[in-house]
Amino acid sequence: MSEQQPLQDVSKMAIPTIPSLSPQVPKQNGLWSSNPVFSYLNDVYTNIAEHRKSLGLTNPGTVENLSKEVTRDVFANQYFFTGLRADLNKAFSLNPAFQTSHTLSIGSENLPPYAFSALYAKEDFFVQGNVDNDLSFSGKVNYGWDEHNISKVTLQIAHNQPVMCQLEQDYQANDFSINVKALNPTLLNGGFTGVAVASLLQSFTSKFAVGIESMYSRQALSLPPDSAVNYFARYNAGNWIATAQLQAQGALVGSFWRKVTDRVEAGLETQLVASVKPITDSMMGTPIGYEPVVEGQTTIGAKYEYRQSVFRGQLNSAGKVAVFMEKRVLPTVSILFSGEIDHLKNSSKLGVGLQFESAGNEQLMLMQQGLVDANGNPVPGAPQM
Amino acid sequence: MAAKDQPSTITQIYNSPAFTAAVQVGLFVAGVAFIQSPLMDFLVPQL
Structure with missing residues (x-):
């Protein structure tokens, strides 16, 4: 006859149970999960979420930054300037970052003669x-509510131009990004006027993502609204992105x-724009x-990062060769050079600039000169004060 | 009144939208092949 086990050890007894026949454990959180309909929906949601998690998807970035590596990092377009310019930057603190900048320019097509900017970042x-x-x-204000949600407000008040105000919300989940602006x-x-844009970029695999953007625009209630849909795809293979x-x-x-390599990147962009052009009678002018018109342009460029300088060069199918170079000649002084030659139009543009960095306190000054690191510790090998 | 001269076949092809599209697609493919080729690796400075 077997020994009787004490009652308190009943949980350790090997009692065979069949999962389907075992009683359902009441779920927590009241109505939301104990109600059979909600419970079923919860289970479906949990299953889908677990399956998505098992795919190992990563956040694909945002639609705005879809081709950032080419258009902003490699190409010189957004750095390009003409004429002479001088930037006087002063950093007052690093954490939180606070810095001001004065930009003086002469002979430039797009830079104002003087501009002041200030930046504060936490x-x-x-x-x-x-x-x-x-x-x-x-002006621009960004606030991150948490690691997934960022609200942005952009305001532009320009001379003789209407005020532009843009409200934007970014939501970046584990495998998709939503942007509404x-x-x-x-x-x-009496109705909505303005421009509203919503975009979604969703990862399908760990490398491939597709996106859609929808735009609704209505300048005034008396005018008909306009809408558009754009589609995106991005393949990130690690060391190359298409x-x-x-x-x-x-x-x-x-x-x-x-x-x-770590210091060399290459980029390529092709644009094809299809439009319709009216044909006029050569005699009457009516x-x-x-007729359909297709215009296209392909640009290839490279970016080289050296220890004291950054070089960007590009060439496009319209015959333009452009270069932008930034070289640090002293720890606090950089030289900027930008040049462009249009071989088809036989014209050229040139820009030369100086950038001065100054510090608002002694530790920042020592950091700028490479004598101490961000924690205030002396940099090995640097000459000591 | 003299009949208006028809543009040559080559001019017609050159002016057609498909030609522009084909050239740009060709340039894109050639660019990708160049960037992915060992030629691009040779353009890295050996410092």
């Missing part, structure tokens, strides 16, 4: 303001980026029909 908060000699103002939205005129965009206006944009 871990979850960023504000930047810029005002020029025409009193044109542009509105430009000059108002309901005060993207494609199909825009509603009839543009197709493809880009390719490769990290050749329109007699329409």
Whole structure:
């Protein structure tokens, strides 16, 4: 006869149970999970979430940064300037970051003669303001509610131009990103006027993501609204990235980026824009029909990062060769050079600039000169004070 | 009145939208092949 086990050890007894026949354990959280319908929906959601997690998807970035590696990092377009310029930057603190900048320019096509900008940034908060000699103002405020949610407000008040205000919300989940923005939205005129844009970029595999962007625009209630849908795809293979965009206006944009080494990147972008051009009668000058027109441009470029300088060069199918170089000649002084030659139009542009960095306190000054690190410790090998 | 001269076949091909599209797609493919090729690796400075 077997020994009787004490009652308190009943949990350790090997009692065979069949899962389907074992009684359901009441779920926590009341109605939401104990109700059979909600419980079923919860289970479906949990199953899908677990399956998505098992795919090992990563956040694909945002639609705005779809081809950032090519257009912003490699190509010189956004750094390009003409004429002479001088930047006087002063950093007052690093954490939180606070710095001001004075930019003086002469003979430039797009830079104002004088501009002042200030920047303040913390871990979850960023504000930047810029005002020029025409009193044109542009400002940007970003606030991160948590690691997934960022709200952004952009304001532009330019001379003789309407005020532009853009409200934006970014949500970046584990495997997708949503962005919603509105430009000059108002309901005060009896209905919505302004521009509203919503975009979604979803990872399908750990490397491949597709996206869609929808835009609704209405300048005034008396005018008909306009809408457009754009499609995106991005393939990130680690050391190379390919993207494609199909825009509603009839543009197709493809880009390719490769990290050749740690300090060398190469990029390529092709734009094809299809439009319709009216055909006019050569005798009467009256329109007699329409013909499709396709315009295209391909740009290839490379970025080289050296120890004291950064070099960007590019060449496009319209015959333009452009270069932008930034070289640090002293710890606090950099020289900027930008040049462009248009071989088809036989014209050229040139820009030369100086950038001065100064510090608002002694530790920052020592850091700028490479004598101490961010924690205030002496840098090995640097000459000591 | 003299009949208006028709553009040559080559001019017609050159002016067609498909030609522009084909050239740009060709340039893109050639660019990708160049960037992915060992030629791009040779353009890295050996410092």
